[in-house]
Amino acid sequence: xxxxxxxxxxSSHAGLSAMEAIRTKDSDGSIVLLTQEEHLPYSPTILPYVxxxxxxxxxxxxxxxxxxxxxxxxxxxxxxxxxxxPASRTVTLQSGEELGYERLLLAAGAEPTLPHIPGLRExxxxxxxxxxxxxxxxxxxxxxxxxxxxxxxxxxxxxAEGLRRVGLRVSLVEALPHVLPAYFDSEAAGLIQDVFRQxxxxxxxxSPIAGVSASKGCCIVSLASGTELSGExxxxxxxxxxxxxxxAHSGVEVDEGVVVTDTMRTSIERxxxxxxxxxxxxxxxxxxxVHATLPSxxxxxxxxxxxxAQDETLSPYPGGIAMNTYRxxxxxxxxxxxxxxxxxxxxxxxxxxxxxxxxQYQKLVYRGDRLVGASCINSPMDPGVMxxxxxxxxxxxxxxxxxxxxxxxxxxxxxxxxxx
Amino acid sequence: MGRAYNTIQFHxxxxxxxxxxxxxxxxxxxxxxxxxxxxIKVTRAADHQEFTTAYxxxxxxxxxxxxxxxxxxxxxxxxxxxxxxxERCVGCHLCTxxxxxxxITHDPTVDRVIKCDFCGGEPECVKACPRFALEIxxxxxxxxxxxxxxxxxxxxxxxxxxCNSELLIRHTLRRVGPNTVLATPPGCVAGAGAVGYNERTxxxxxxxxxxxxxxxxxxxxxxRYYNRIGRDVTVLAxxxxxxxxxxxxxxxxxxxxRGEQIxxxxxxxxxxxxxxxxxxxxxxxxxxxxxxxVGEMLRGKTRxxxxxxxxxxxxxxxxxxxxxxxxxxxxxxxxxxxxxxxxKGMAFIQVFSPCPTGWRHPTGKVIEVSRKAVETNMLPxxxxxxxxxxxxxxxxxxxxxxxxxxxxxxxxxxxxxxxQIEYIQRKTEERIELLGRWAPAGGTGEKK
Numbered sequence: 058x059x060x061x062x063x064x065x066x067x068s069s070h071a072g073l074s075a076m077e078a079i080r081t082k083d084s085d086g087s088i089v090l091l092t093q094e095e096h097l098p099y100s101p102t103i104l105p106y107v108x109x110x111x112x113x114x115x116x117x118x119x120x121x122x123x124x125x126x127x128x129x130x131x132x133x134x135x136x137x138x139x140x141x142x143p144a145s146r147t148v149t150l151q152s153g154e155e156l157g158y159e160r161l162l163l164a165a166g167a168e169p170t171l172p173h174i175p176g177l178r179e180x181x182x183x184x185x186x187x188x189x190x191x192x193x194x195x196x197x198x199x200x201x202x203x204x205x206x207x208x209x210x211x212x213x214x215x216x217a218e219g220l221r222r223v224g225l226r227v228s229l230v231e232a233l234p235h236v237l238p239a240y241f242d243s244e245a246a247g248l249i250q251d252v253f254r255q256x257x258x259x260x261x262x263x264s265p266i267a268g269v270s271a272s273k274g275c276c277i278v279s280l281a282s283g284t285e286l287s288g289e290x291x292x293x294x295x296x297x298x299x300x301x302x303x304x305a306h307s308g309v310e311v312d313e314g315v316v317v318t319d320t321m322r323t324s325i326e327r328x329x330x331x332x333x334x335x336x337x338x339x340x341x342x343x344x345x346x347v348h349a350t351l352p353s354x355x356x357x358x359x360x361x362x363x364x365x366a367q368d369e370t371l372s373p374y375p376g377g378i379a380m381n382t383y384r385x386x387x388x389x390x391x392x393x394x395x396x397x398x399x400x401x402x403x404x405x406x407x408x409x410x411x412x413x414x415x416x417q418y419q420k421l422v423y424r425g426d427r428l429v430g431a432s433c434i435n436s437p438m439d440p441g442v443m444x445x446x447x448x449x450x451x452x453x454x455x456x457x458x459x460x461x462x463x464x465x466x467x468x469x470x471x472x473x474x475x476x477x
Numbered sequence: 478m479g480r481a482y483n484t485i486q487f488h489x490x491x492x493x494x495x496x497x498x499x500x501x502x503x504x505x506x507x508x509x510x511x512x513x514x515x516x517i518k519v520t521r522a523a524d525h526q527e528f529t530t531a532y533x534x535x536x537x538x539x540x541x542x543x544x545x546x547x548x549x550x551x552x553x554x555x556x557x558x559x560x561x562x563x564e565r566c567v568g569c570h571l572c573t574x575x576x577x578x579x580x581i582t583h584d585p586t587v588d589r590v591i592k593c594d595f596c597g598g599e600p601e602c603v604k605a606c607p608r609f610a611l612e613i614x615x616x617x618x619x620x621x622x623x624x625x626x627x628x629x630x631x632x633x634x635x636x637x638x639x640c641n642s643e644l645l646i647r648h649t650l651r652r653v654g655p656n657t658v659l660a661t662p663p664g665c666v667a668g669a670g671a672v673g674y675n676e677r678t679x680x681x682x683x684x685x686x687x688x689x690x691x692x693x694x695x696x697x698x699x700x701r702y703y704n705r706i707g708r709d710v711t712v713l714a715x716x717x718x719x720x721x722x723x724x725x726x727x728x729x730x731x732x733x734x735r736g737e738q739i740x741x742x743x744x745x746x747x748x749x750x751x752x753x754x755x756x757x758x759x760x761x762x763x764x765x766x767x768x769x770x771v772g773e774m775l776r777g778k779t780r781x782x783x784x785x786x787x788x789x790x791x792x793x794x795x796x797x798x799x800x801x802x803x804x805x806x807x808x809x810x811x812x813x814x815x816x817x818x819x820x821k822g823m824a825f826i827q828v829f830s831p832c833p834t835g836w837r838h839p840t841g842k843v844i845e846v847s848r849k850a851v852e853t854n855m856l857p858x859x860x861x862x863x864x865x866x867x868x869x870x871x872x873x874x875x876x877x878x879x880x881x882x883x884x885x886x887x888x889x890x891x892x893x894x895x896x897q898i899e900y901i902q903r904k905t906e907e908r909i910e911l912l913g914r915w916a917p918a919g920g921t922g923e924k925k
Contacts, residue, residue: 074543100546106567112547116565119548352575355543382570389583391574439531439579440570441540459523466529469579470522473489473529477578 060157062086067164071332071358078362093137107191109219141307167297167333205288208295209236314347319373321361331357340376348377394430408461438464481617482557489527491610501605533580533593541572636669639840664717693732722758733792740819746832754835758783795822798860803848837888868915
């Protein structure tokens with residue numbers, strides 16, 4: 058059997074983005090997309106909405122069979138890759154089947170990590186990473202009255218809200234001092250925590266867990282503080298880790314994720330990596346990290362696809378920037394760049410507006426006259442414009458004050474003058 | 478071929494922040510005129526003179542669609558519109574984070590994201606703007622409608638780098654089509670090999686090389702012959718300004734007066750370029766040429782150019798127009814009319830054709846030069862149809878830029894002194910006023 062020209066392991070955002078970039082340049086080269094699941098491509102980001110019932114599990118598909126056929130891409134479901142052999146340029150599936158490749162993209166994503174908490178592994182619990190997880194959780198939520206969630210990152214927060222809105226009693230436990238520690242500082246997080254408490258979600262921050270056990274169909278979660286929580290459902294959303302186990306004998310350089318260059322190449326020729334599985338340069342300090350966000354997966358996948366197809370219009374990866382939007386109970390927020398407490402270093406200045414009465418929070422972080430971070434709750438400005446101001450390293454000069462006082466109008470004016 | 482799409486263009490200098498575009502947009506999407514519902518946003522930053530707009534650019538690689546976890550944003554291949562499928566949207570707002578243009582925004586009153594849907598092809602905002610600050614650009618039509626036509630010139634023509642004439646002749650012949658006999662008198666077009674080289678023609682249709690003096694009479698004879706034997710064959714001239722305005726004018730004038738059925742395109746590069754940049758009747762005042770040099774005694778051409786197209790109007794031609802390659806849709810629209818008109822009588826189009834070699838400007842600037850000539854009114858775009866009996870501007874001549882904006886682009890005007898520039902400005906305005914006298918009342922061409 059002849060080698061597949063472009064073999065892509067993983068059919069979520071990085072893989073799909075790469076597929077589109079390849080087809081833009083190469084309309085004929087064979088592309089095969091592998092997914093270990095039995096589902097058509099979907100986004101893990103949609104899953105909390107499936108759990109809450111806002112989205113039907115049958116309607117999460119991002120690209121269907123017809124669309125794949127239209128661009129001459131073959132999707133193979135239930136095709137888990139267990140081995141990659143660069144010497145023979147083959148990958149081995151769990152079934153034993155071997156597939157030959159000319160170019161290989163590792164877009165295998167990440168999977169939930171289980172923190173080392175005594176009793177956790179032995180206690181029945183849910184995770185949320187796959188559509189099957191979401192369907193299970195959705196079903197369990199309809200039968201349960203209470204839930205304990207471990208981890209107040211984006212998944213935990215979305216799930217807590219979703220379960221609360223369908224009527225469960227929800228307790229949310231976070232070991233670090235505040236919710237959403239990767240994105241917001243303590244002040245902004247405090248605002249969000251208040252919203253959750255107003256909506257009767259019990260939020261415990263700064264609360265490491267001493268142990269977990271099961272009793273009479275419920276979980277018992279014992280906090281280090283001594284408090285005991287119980288719930289019919291235990292959900293662990295304490296972070297994800299790049300899926301790299303299948304690369305153990307491949308020779309591909311792996312650290313926390315698959316280490317890649319500025320064009321998404323791994324240490325082995327003809328093999329690329331993109332998305333949650335990869336470890337790529339960061340925008341601000343150049344160090345390589347796993348950038349486990351949707352926008353990073355899309356961007357990296359696109360670059361990998363362009364490099365694989367030898368698209369000469371490719372520009373190298375400028376580096377990952379943390380960014381995300383977050384909505385809860387009708388409020389809206391976003392953050393981009395250096396925003397949380399640990400990241401804001403001595404050489405930055407912060408312009409902050411905090412109006413707790415109207416639940417408005419706006420923090421703009423500058424290094425000299427350049428914006429390096431923006432973090433906002435219920436504040437009128439264009440998130441995408443702020444991202445561009447940061448990405449382009451625009452020297453704001455006298456406009457810096459204006460940007461802080463009227464970020465919407467000033468941002469749009471900058472856009473019109475520079476990149477719009 | 479692929480598809481191109483029409484787009485909306487904003488002219489900040491014309492906007493006065495009246496918000497009628499926002500009211501119209503809001504009103505046509507749900508009934509209330511409140512600008513909060515508008516998909517196009519007009520704002521002004523403090524201390525800024527100009528207003529800014531933010532609206533969806535219907536990107537070719539839409540970041541919003543690529544980043545949507547719900548598959549709620551899809552680019553429609555037929556219309557080019559990035560469509561928001563509200564029933565799939567979960568309100569995560571990742572689109573607002575990944576759009577660099579604030580083209581998709583949150584409407585807090587309905588707690589949903591909103592974006593421009595192009596109003597099915599006739600945007601309400603464009604219609605509503607009283608100052609023409611929003612314009613719909615239809616250049617895509619050229620690509621979509623004519624893009625599949627065959628280029629009937631051969632590859633390998635040896636025109637100068639950046640030559641405007643090569644662009645012009647290829648587009649013209651594609652559109653005029655294969656049922657054509659072509660005359661290319663001595664000049665750059667023939668010199669580049671259009672008439673032929675190595676014992677083969679430079680075209681895929683019959684082509685011949687008349688004398689510089691008799692293009693129009695030869696075409697007249699050919700057309701009359703085909704008429705006699707009952708075949709409708711288009712006869713087309715691609716003639717330089719030397720052949721049309723000067724030594725070939727006698728035969729052109731006679732053919733026009735007799736109503737010969739000819740499509741005569743004058744490629745006006747304002748001089749005899751093929752033979753070394755000598756001045757012609759259409760060389761403008763002040764221009765350097767090899768026969769109007771710059772030195773102690775002379776500062777370029779001392780006479781104004783002959784308004785050739787206007788002179789052709791006086792011959793009772795069926796159709797006369799001026800054109801510029803920087804306004805391609807305008808040229809295609811004029812070619813349409815000229816092709817119909819030449820079945821009845823003479824159709825004459827004078828196409829402005831910058832020559833980087835003879836006019837001394839960078840070879841990559843031909844289109845910018847073609848555009849600035851129009852925007853400064855040195856080349857007003859107009860047409861004349863015998864049935865109408867009037868001149869009509871096809872692009873507004875109101876609010877032109879000063880002529881210097883055009884003159885400074887060209888090496889052939891490098892030597893101009895203040896008096897000469899003032900003279901050119903004055904003469905340009907006089908020409909517009911003269912043309913305006915033939916136009917309908919109020920017809921400076923300011924159109925929606």
